[in-house]
Amino acid sequence: MSSVEQTNRTGQEEAEDDAEASVGRLIRSQESFDKLNQYEIPQESPIIQRAIEHISPSKCTGCFFSVFPFFDWIQDYKLKKFLIDDAVSGITVGVMHIPQGLAYSMLAGVPPITGLYMAFFPVLIYIFMGTSRHVSMGTFSVVCLMTKAIVAAHAKPDTVDNNFDKPPDLSFSDAFVKPDNAELTSVQVAMVVCFAVGLWQVLMGLFRLGNISVLLSDTLVSGFSTAAAVHVLASQLGSLLGVKVGKYNSNFKVILVLRDVVMNIPSLNYVSLSLSLSVMAVLIIYTEIIKHRLEKRCHFPVPVEMLCIIIGTLLSAGLELNSKYNVKCVGNIPRGIPSPSLPAFWLLPDIIFHSLPIAVIGFTITLSMASILAKKGHYKVKANQEFIACGCGNLFASFFSCVPFAASLSRSLIQQNVGGKTQIASVFSCIFILLILLAIGPFFEQLPNCVLAAIVIVSLKGMFWQVKDFPGILRRSKLDAFVWLGTLLVSIFWDIDYGLGAGLFLSVLCVLLYGQQLKISILGKVPNNEIYLDTKHYLVAQELPGIKIIHISGSLHFANKNQLEKSCAKKLDLHSHHPPTVTISKDGENNPLNSQNESKIQSVILDMSSVSFVDPSAADSMSNLREDILHKLEGHLYLANCSPNVLEALKKFNFFSGDFPIYHYVFPSIHDAVLHAQQSSLSTGL
Template identity: 40%
Template sequence: MDEDGCDTKSEDFGQIRIDRPFYEDKQLREDFCYQKPKGPNVAKEWSRNFRFKKLLVQTIPVLDWLVKYSWKHDFVKDIISGITVAIMHIPQGMAYAMLGNVPAVVGIYMAFFPVMIYFIFGTSKHNSMGTFSVACLMTGKAVLEYSDPSYFSTKGNIDGSTLIEPTGYSPIQVATAVTFIVALFQLAMYFLRLGAISALLSETLVSGFTTGAAIHVLVSQIKDLFGLQIPKFKGNFSNVYTIIAIFGELSKTNAAALIISFITIVISVLNNDFFKPIVARVSPLPFPMELIAVVVGTLMSKYCNLEASYQIRVVGDIPVGLPEPTLPEFSLLSNLIVDGITISIVTYTINLSMALIFAQKLNYEVDANQELLAMGLSNIFGSFFSCMPVCASLSRSLIQQVVGGVSQIASIISCIILLTVLLWIGPFFQALPKAVLASVIVVALKGMLMQVLDFWKFWKLSKIDALVWLGTFLSVVFIGIDIGLLCGVGLSLASIFFLSFKPHTCLLGHVANTDFYLDIKRYKAARELDGIKIFHYAGGINFATKSIFKSDLIRLIGINPQKEVVNRAKLAKYMGKVDECKINSENLTNKLEKVQNKVNTKLRCLILDFSSVSHIDPSGVSMLKSITDSFMKLGIPVYIAHCKEPVYEMLTKVYPDYTAKIGFRSFPTVHDAVHYATVLFSNSMNSSISTINIQF
């Protein structure tokens, strides 16, 4: 025992007994009837998976879950949940519509038309579809880029250097065109079964991206919080230009707007941090502070005539009734491809992430590909009714679940209430100050802004992940949302590429009286066996990593076989010329003996542990053969242990006769290889290696 209580005493290997015959890989496969699995029967798989009834239920999930719905026990819960979510939709929808540079009523449209389609095709029971700050902001970028500037600031619209020529398109036309192309991409992803594409957006990337987008949202609302007249900037670095313009206009702050913003923010924060937890102990229904702020702000603006008296900017005209169905402007689609791709991936990833959270929490299944179909059809339908791309909102979805919502019937209840607002109540909010909506947005951003602390969490867990987070965040904040997302994906892929070039390698040692072989640098109880080196490699061996495998092997075992072979050849050549040159051969003879003994005393057998080798390509096999041949020239056998079937098949495919070569053998476990080498050392040199049959 050492001072840490570890048993580091070297034990005789023969003390271990495993009650099974000794195996090599080739014999193991013969004895246990190994057969490479056949590919699936495409016709049978297609027939089984695409039967009409099964396909119908998979495509329209409401047909399945609605017949099982418990109207007696669950309907009241969904009514309460639907009413609560509808109350949240009104202020959030109007506020987030401002981020999209479209009329406030569009936010309520988004909580009505697409939601009805998601009810039919969606698989999440608790996702609250509608407006989402990041999606609306990304859409607003395209709206600002391609809409007629006369719809916005009276000072014009600039991108930092040049004026944008008017296009004649209204913000609604651009927004619906974005929605339509987002739908096309999502439907294309569904038919191509690309639901797993969301895996490209890691937790690190999503955190950095949404935090950076939250900064964009915050900056975009400062002008309304302070009542400033600032032109809308387009293109890259728009955030920087906006911040510079804000500092240039701070002296012109509208005091009345600032007071309204300050009061709304303070009351909302106090409600969220102090009052809401108290209410939660008494009632499952949250206190609708946002709606109260909107109603009170509207009443004060209307009866105190804030717009005329204090130049407070208000929401303005809100039409009564439902919008007429209109086809999107197809002439715009070619200009919106990049925006469509980014928005479709971001909204789908966020939507699926939230759906999976609730599904795991409440033990039901969510179909990733079906979610693509549901979102695509929802956006197609919404694009005909003046809607921006929809996405699930974390705050609304959480409330929908917390207050007892059981299914998407809660969303239908919410739609019915919002229909009432659209038909009769909408014009009431025309006098609502934009400062109130900006305050609602800023308070709602708290959760995303606090994600900045995630950087330190990722830094502690992985420096590479932290750099991905930081690179994504900074590129989103200072360059642009779409460029930032592209940079984030690039950094994530680069990190994967970098990690694949840093495989884990180590030497394994034996733990006495066990069949464990562990990293000798991490386990004090693991001791190297005399004359045997066990090299562990974790990762793939291919044309790109073969040099890393070779260099790490040479570094860890301390022997370069190819160099040693060359040294031996040189000394042997010199020894042949000793008599001709009439020089003293004693020194050369000693050198040759040292070269021969150096390798043989240090290493008599090399075992390659392939238990963590996931893949090997022909280039890797060629490298492996070259190294093996070099060791064999030194009289050192090389054994492969714990080789996965696909790796073994590649070895035998590239070199079918390699298992027949003396010194290059494959074993099912490291233990088999070590035992074979140990017995081989103890047998006489005349023993036939190929006929040894060991019971242990």
């Protein structure tokens, strides 16, 4: 027989061959398959027994090292090999902390010195509790900007963005009970925000919610951070141009700030503008032209931002820019470290829910950066422990006049690229920052604000360049592009918090749309083997006479149960007045015009290999489908390739009953179901 003739055999001949094969090939039911392979339903241990297992000495030791990873890896620390690299890396990052700390803390509406506090106090905790060996914790622009929204809403207006002496510490009673006519400074409000953020992060870590970051897709984070860069730019325009800009604590802040800038252009401070443009030009030329060439010769980065701050401070002091040209400067910077003080806990109910987005964003940024560096360093980070480490760091720092902290992309990359091996580099960074706080802090009192604004704006270049990623996102997925654009526009034109909420809503909506969709297709048999393929894509696959094989791909739940019933009914033509048939074409294609024979459907096989979940509503829909097949087609429904969790779920939902026993209608493969259906059809003479 030629290959063409063999391919074009009738469906009846194939049925007879399969029936003969069934004599030599044992038809495996699901029950016999489970017995042969010793299938066993996993049994969960009682809660008390599991608790007892976790309080053994070995478990307690492991728990201690899990909470404080520092004491685990420090035992293998190679002093002679790692110490020099960590010292150089730590001091290099410490130098970077100064310009970034002074600049970014202004985004939170607190004095610039707060940024140096953030480079010291929370980092001390993270060193012992964090699982990343390379991230540099401290100020981060987006977190500081989100904090300012809360600070501006609850602090005395004249303390936001202004410098002042440290306010008096709250007494124990004033910290828990709101005094009459109580007014808080921006630092005091930031301390409460820092405590609330730490509280959220610790709770989410304890409840094992470390994977919550998966809700923040790369697309959402890209759109959100781009919008945050626009907010940061708008917040720095006043200092950059030396014009007066209103302090807004309402929606549409970006638009209102731009309006103020345009209206106050006549009062432009040309000295501030010239100094800002000079600093920006130096930073851009260095970054785009000099840096790459210099890196080939130097093994450590040149602190250009730090040099700009030093030169700007010297020029301001020597030329008396503040008094003669009305250039605003940093102002009073206290020497030393702040003494611990209690946050105003009575403010917590008012800001606790507004602090949740900051907690999630700060953690997500830190975990993303830690994961990237861990992949390069060939080690792993633990998401839940990172939550706890960040939370404890914020709780501790809230007693020392700090703003919520997070990992910095630029500093973390420098810490690893310079040669840092462990968090001992952060120890050297903290020592360096401590020396700055104790001795050199007041030197920066004459530093012009426009210099810090220029440093902040140039550092945002990477965030602004994310706009060029949008065309690629649009080509890959229109839904992802919708999330990116929606997050960006809502964040810019409404507010950054609402933008994050909108992005989360759109992301979850996309997941629901994807998860609700089912793909239902008809399978046919490939001649001479036991392979069954989609007849729409594989022309060689032929439907078997009297049998309809339906492949279901997706999770079955209440949201798509109607789609399941309608799609299967359409495939089986259950609502037609004519009995449905399987059409077999001469050339192997399902084409009614080339029909060779038609056979009434007697058996329907559902291929469940791509079904990962079934809920009670979907099980009821499958029962309805089974009844329609029984009464309208006078046929039988079979299940094939059910995963153990799907099979157990169907048992739990009473899908199998006396007239539909599992051992007779469920099979471990499509071919077993096909052989059983053909044998049953032949035995009944159908």
